[in-house]
Amino acid sequence: MIIYKDTCVGCGTCQPFCPAGAIVFDDHRSTVDQDKCFECGTCLRVGICPVDAIQEPANVYEYPRALRKYFSDPTSTHAVTGIQGRGTEESKTNDVTLRSGPGEVGIAIEIGRPTLGMSLEDIQKITRALARNGVHEIEPNNPINSMILDPQTGDLKPELMNERVLSAIIEMKITRERLVDILRVIKEVIPELDSVFTLDVVTLLEPGLTIPAEVLAGIESQGFSWRPNAKINMGLGRITE
Amino acid sequence: MTHSLHREGTIDSLDKDYAVFIYPARGYNYKGCEPRVRRLVEIVYQVGPANMIATTLRRNFYSGVTPEAVLDSIREGCRVFSVFNSRDKIRELLARFKEADQGISIVVSGLIDRVREIAAEVGLEPHTINLSLGVHGATGKLPAADIRQFTTMCGHAMIAPGLVKDALRKVKTGKIDSWDASLLLARPCACGIYNPYRSRDLIEELEPLYSVTRW
Numbered sequence: 001m002i003i004y005k006d007t008c009v010g011c012g013t014c015q016p017f018c019p020a021g022a023i024v025f026d027d028h029r030s031t032v033d034q035d036k037c038f039e040c041g042t043c044l045r046v047g048i049c050p051v052d053a054i055q056e057p058a059n060v061y062e063y064p065r066a067l068r069k070y071f072s073d074p075t076s077t078h079a080v081t082g083i084q085g086r087g088t089e090e091s092k093t094n095d096v097t098l099r100s101g102p103g104e105v106g107i108a109i110e111i112g113r114p115t116l117g118m119s120l121e122d123i124q125k126i127t128r129a130l131a132r133n134g135v136h137e138i139e140p141n142n143p144i145n146s147m148i149l150d151p152q153t154g155d156l157k158p159e160l161m162n163e164r165v166l167s168a169i170i171e172m173k174i175t176r177e178r179l180v181d182i183l184r185v186i187k188e189v190i191p192e193l194d195s196v197f198t199l200d201v202v203t204l205l206e207p208g209l210t211i212p213a214e215v216l217a218g219i220e221s222q223g224f225s226w227r228p229n230a231k232i233n234m235g236l237g238r239i240t241e
Numbered sequence: 242m243t244h245s246l247h248r249e250g251t252i253d254s255l256d257k258d259y260a261v262f263i264y265p266a267r268g269y270n271y272k273g274c275e276p277r278v279r280r281l282v283e284i285v286y287q288v289g290p291a292n293m294i295a296t297t298l299r300r301n302f303y304s305g306v307t308p309e310a311v312l313d314s315i316r317e318g319c320r321v322f323s324v325f326n327s328r329d330k331i332r333e334l335l336a337r338f339k340e341a342d343q344g345i346s347i348v349v350s351g352l353i354d355r356v357r358e359i360a361a362e363v364g365l366e367p368h369t370i371n372l373s374l375g376v377h378g379a380t381g382k383l384p385a386a387d388i389r390q391f392t393t394m395c396g397h398a399m400i401a402p403g404l405v406k407d408a409l410r411k412v413k414t415g416k417i418d419s420w421d422a423s424l425l426l427a428r429p430c431a432c433g434i435y436n437p438y439r440s441r442d443l444i445e446e447l448e449p450l451y452s453v454t455r456w
Contacts, residue, residue, distance in 0.1 A: 016407035017429060019398055042399050042429045074397040074431045075299055091371040093266035093346045100369065108371075113244055114389060115398045116382055166398055167244075190377050198247045199374035209357040209367045219374060227373040229255055231246040231350040234335065234360065235368035238344030240270040 001043055001060075005029045007053035014043045014054060019166065020117060038072035038117055038166045039065070045075070064160050070143065071165035072117070091202045095237040105179050105215060106202030109186065111195060112167040118195035120147070120160045123168055126197075127154035129189040130170075135182060139171035176203075176214055183222040199224070205232075244396025245350035245434055246373040249389045252352065254443065258394075259331045259351035260434045261285070263321040270344055271318050277343035279315045284341060285323050288334045293323040294433025301433045303424050326438040328355060336363040390443055395430035404429070410453050412444055419444040 003014070008029040015023045015030060022036035023043065030053075032043075044054045060069050069076050091106065093099075100106040109126060112118040123144065130138070131154030138145050149155045174182060179201070186199065203215045209232070219226060245260040263281050265274040285293060292302045298314040300306040315321075325331050331349065338347055349356050353370070360367050376383070384392065384402035391405045392398065408422040417425070422444055423437035 016403040017401055018403070019401040019429075021401070021403060040397075040399065042401070045431065046428045074399070091369045092262055092264045092348045093269065094369040095346055096266045096269040106371075110244065110247075113398060114247060114249075114376065114393050115384060115402060116379075117398075186377075193378040196376050196378035196380055196383060198244070198376050200246065200371050201374060202369060202371045205367050205370050207366065209353070209360055209370070211353075211370060211372070219372075224374045227246070227375060228252060228352055228354070229246060229248060229350065230353050230373060231348055231371035232353070232356050232367050233369040233371075234338075234347045234349055235366050236338060236342075236344070237264075237266065237346035237368075238270060240274075240344055241268065241272050 001032050001037055001039065001041065002055055002057045003030050003032055004053045004055065005031065007051050009051055011050065013048050013050065017043055017046055017048060019115065036164070037068070038164060039068035040072040040166055041069075041075065064163050067120075067147075067160060067163050068165055071168050091231055091233050093233075093237060094202070094204075095233050095235050096239050100173055100202045100204065102204060103176055104173055105176055106171065106173050106200075107182060108200040108202070109170040109197050110167060110200065111170065111197040112165065113196070113198050116195050117164055117166045119164050120156060122193050122195045123147070123170070124154065124156045124161075125192045126170060126186070126189055127156065129185055130154055130182075133181070133185045135172070135185065137172045137174060139173065142169060142171045144168055144170055176218070179215065179218040180221050183218065183224060187222055187224075244393070246371055247376070247393055247396070248350075249386065249393045254390070254439060255352055256328060256355060257326045257442070258324065258436050258439045259328075259349055260322065260324045261331070261334065262348040262350070264346045264348060265318055265320065266346060267318065273317065274345060275315050275317055275319070277345055278319055278321065279312055280341055281338065281343055281345060282312060282315065282321055284334065284337045285321065288325070288330050288337065290323040291326040291436045291438050292427060292433050293321065294431070296320045296322075299431060301427060301430065303427060303437070322433045324434040324436045326436055328359065332359045332362060335359060335365060339363055339365055387447055391426060391440060394435045394440065395432065396434065397430075397432055399429040399431055400426055400435065401429070409444065409448060409451050410455065412448050413451055413453050414456050419448070
């Protein structure tokens, strides 16, 4: 994002709205630190500027900076996936898609969340660790897949390394037997990261909203625990096409 | 993803905060889904959400948009995100969704034990769960836990920690009240699941604990 210095009246109203903390005063006018800016568009979307000094610059859709926009602005449609957001529909439509089916679990590593954002180098640290351990099942419909240069090494395309985004999600679907191994790999990479990630595990439920004991045991075996709140597909979907 | 499974807070606070998603699936029940999604949105309005957004309009419940405009905006593939601030409402909503039987995927994001109880009460058999295994990595760089109770109510991290502090400062200095501060915080949330009722309660709980250095 940019703020036209000639138009800005220096009220500072926009500054607290920036999730990246990228808007600061410079010579009594607000300005956007282009390195910090995630291009999430929040400052423009909230319509807070009294003189319309905030604008989206023309280069925001130019590669590779466009990745900032696609991964950080939830209202933008990703050029690779054609959907809004950084991930797939994961558990949300699993009652009709059976994307994570019997004997399987879905894993999502939501890097940069909550709030911090990250450089794409942090994604590469995780994709490399997964690749080193023979994990190559990164979801093909997730935009991260298009950023990988070599699936065998987990290397991302080098031109992306200077970019920062608010969040990105490494998604995969595996058999339940592999859950422990993959959680171990994820646990081992944690000390290398400069940012944070949240971790999700998707599984089919047993009757009475019972979480399969095998899945919970796998989570606990690697020292992880689960929060009391979760996203639950209520089983009301039906295939009509 | 709306990241709603990672909302932070006490059990009592999270028990007043249930996000609900209406989600047609591309290739499965997407074609011609408009009337079915519209019927479900009518039910959402009748039960009374704390906030809501249809992806075809992206204007939240407090933007001045009318229910008619939201219903008119619904097109094929429209997804609807909402949040409810009581267990009774979520029970009523799910009972009416079940009765309406529109065949569109419905997701509830909230306390697992409570959703289990409610599902049993209304006779639903939940299908899939997405568990949160928490936050890992450089967690020392995160904003404080009290601030994260607000920021994690917008799954896309559009609520800046600085905005939460600014809102608390404005309440503390008497510039706005806790409800208006909550609506201010709800503005950047593009997914419409920021819960201003829970936010108001949190502000009223936290505001006496803060001191301000700037008026």
